[in-house]
Amino acid sequence: MLPLPTFRYHPDPVATGSIAASDKPCLVCQQARGFIYTGPVYAEPDLAAIPRPADPDACAGRVLG
Ligand SMILES: [Zn+2]
Numbered sequence: 001m002l003p004l005p006t007f008r009y010h011p012d013p014v015a016t017g018s019i020a021a022s023d024k025p026c027l028v029c030q031q032a033r034g035f036i037y038t039g040p041v042y043a044e045p046d047l048a049a050i051p052r053p054a055d056p057d058a059c060a061g062r063v064l065g
Contacts, residue, residue: 001034028052 004019013019014035022036027047044050 004035 001021004013007013010016010018014021018037018039019035020038021034023032023034024036025032028050029052
């Protein structure tokens with residue numbers, strides 16, 4: 001499990017329930033990062049339509065899993 005980064009405007013997202021510990025893999029890079037975002041999302045509903053990063057470490061979801 002990777003440590004969470006510091007969220008300047010949301011200092012304890014685990015305590016507020018926005019992020020939870022999880023073994024689930026990221027839907028984009030397929031890597032488990034130890035946490036998952038549990039809050040609402042405004043995004044493209046069809047993930048297959050979104051281009052994947054060539055480098056999984058470049059994935060924006062790498063910390064949230
Ligand atoms: Zn990812």
